[in-house]
Amino acid sequence: MPRNEENARDEHFWQAIAQRYDVAPGPVNLENGYFGRMTRTVAHDYQRTIDFINRSNSVHVRQVFDETQSIEIRNQLAELLGVEHTSIALTNCASDALQSVIRNYNGLQPGDQLLISDLEYHSVEYAMRWVAQQRGLEIIEIAHKHPATYESLVASYREAFEHYPRIKLMALTHVTHRTGLVMPVQAIAEAAKAHGVDVVLDGAHALGQIDFDLQALGVPFAGFNLHKWIGSPLTLGFMYIDPQRLADIDPDMGSKRYPEPDIRTRSPYGTANIPAWLTLPKVLQEHRELGGSKAKGDRLRYLRELWVSEARQLPGIEVLTPEDPRLNCAITSMRFTHVDDQQPMVERLLKDYNLFTVARNGSACGSCIRITVGFATTPEDIQQLVRALRELSQDSL
Ligand SMILES: Cc1ncc(COP(=O)(O)O)c(C=O)c1O
Incomplete structure (x- = not known):
């Protein structure tokens, strides 16, 4: 198991990890941001749980x-994040978790304002705009300065x-x-708290590649998935609500499936992908074997640095994601400065x-090409x- 950052460049170790994935012949996949591959072991386990549940x-x-099993699974997620199990409810994806928190947040009066930035994911942006429209609220949208710095990001929220x-x-x-920019969540959440603003944190791309302590981040609400960087089958997500704040989120669509003080009423009603959930112990075992989010994140950032350090020297290319190691991860965006529309360049990279x-x-810094390394990416x-x-x-x- 890698023990420190030096292991991020231990090709012997990471080649063995790369061998755990089945990769179809074809283009080199530098779009590992959509969702993650399962290892062969997890894929086999998934096949087994599908057969078993069938x-x-x-x-x-x-x-x-x-x-019992769904409770054990929830406990494992609580342990992964170092939070109380009563703060976790299973969902089918991060969007389900985030949208439920947003539409059921009951602390809003007509005339109140909701804040989004140019970097939010569509499902979150749509939910915020929808709630604003339904309840007579105002949307405030900020655009982050480019190039962003740690200080500029915090300052734009303070302002x-x-x-x-x-x-x-x-x-x-x-x-x-959009660009893989990593937000200084803790500093922003502190400023938000000081102004009486509640934060709903979209952790979809953070979990599994950023080593964070959720409680230290200080956000009351969050949504995550497990199918990007943790390595689960598709359709696994969950929500986090600080137990002290559960009363601020109503049961989703009036759900009475559990007693009201149970967070599970806040997740959208429906049948879960049970075989996928049953793979979670295996998925988390592998996540730990790889060294957890710290070692995984270090490896991904090392691979990212291999191309970004070269790309920054090339005239005609702009790397949009900052160099500050606190602000970057596996995903990084760049653009060819001689063209406005980057799509034809994406096609050339492929062809x-x-x-x-x-x-x-969609981000204020303009059209770009997103390049995302993964665990099967090689030097x-x-x-x-x-x-x-x-x-x-x-x-x-
Ligand atoms: C930043 C961000 N938030 C939320 C999501 C939605 O995740 P899910 O597919 O689990 O709903 C994505 C998916 O790509 C994302 O990139």
């Missing part, structure tokens, strides 16, 4: 899963709190899907270099990317 059906689910004293609830994305990436729009893949960036940037000169 055979045992509701007899097992009603008698065992609903009664917003000072200018708009009626902000009651804000969305905060720990790791933005001419066999590299799969994705264009992203050779990165060399191929660097060669492509060098040649394509030459093209434009």
Whole structure:
């Protein structure tokens, strides 16, 4: 198991990890931000749990899963995050968790303000706008300065709190899907608290690659998934509500499935992907074997540095994600400065270099190409990317 940051460059160790994944022939996947691969072991376990639940059906689910296994699973998630089990409810994804918290937050009066930034994920932005429209609230949207610094990010929130004293609830994305920028959550949450603003934290891209202490972050509400950086099958997510704040979130759609003081009433009603949940012990075992979020995050940042350090030297390329190690992770965005629309360059990366990436729009800093390394990414893949960036940037000169 890696014990320190030096192990991030231990190719022998990480090659053995890369071998745990089945990878289809085809383009080199540098778009590991959509969702993560399961290892072969987890995929086999998932197949086993699908067969098992298919055979045992509701007899097992009603008698065992609903009664005990789902509770054990929730306890494991609470342990992973170092929080009380009463603060966790299972959902099908991060969006379900975040949208439920946002639509059921009951501390809003007409005329109050909700704060979002240009870096929020769509499902969160839509929910905030929808709540504002339904309840006669005002949306305040800030655009972060580019290039961002730790201080500029905190300052933009402080300024917003000072200018708009009626902000009651804000969305905060720990790791933005647009550029991979990592927000200084703790400092922003402290400033929010000082102004009486509640934070709902979108942790979808943070869990499993950022080593954080949820309680120390100081946010009352959060949503996560396990299918990005933890390595679970798709369709696993959960919400966190500080138990002291449970009364501020109403049961979702009037749910009476459990008694009201049970956080599980806050998660959207519906049948879960039970076979996927049953793989969680195996998934978390592997997460720990890899060294947990710290070692995983160090490896991903090391791979990211391999290309970013080269790309920063190339005229005609702008790397949008800051160099400050507190603000970056596996996901990093760049752009070819000679074109406004980056989509044709994404297509060239694929057609001419066999590299799969994705264009992203919507952040105030403009259209970009998102490049996301993963656990099956090799230094050779990165060399191929660097060669492509060098040649394509030459093209434009
Ligand atoms: C920043 C961010 N938040 C939320 C989500 C939504 O996650 P889920 O697919 O689990 O709903 C995503 C998905 O890509 C994301 O990138």
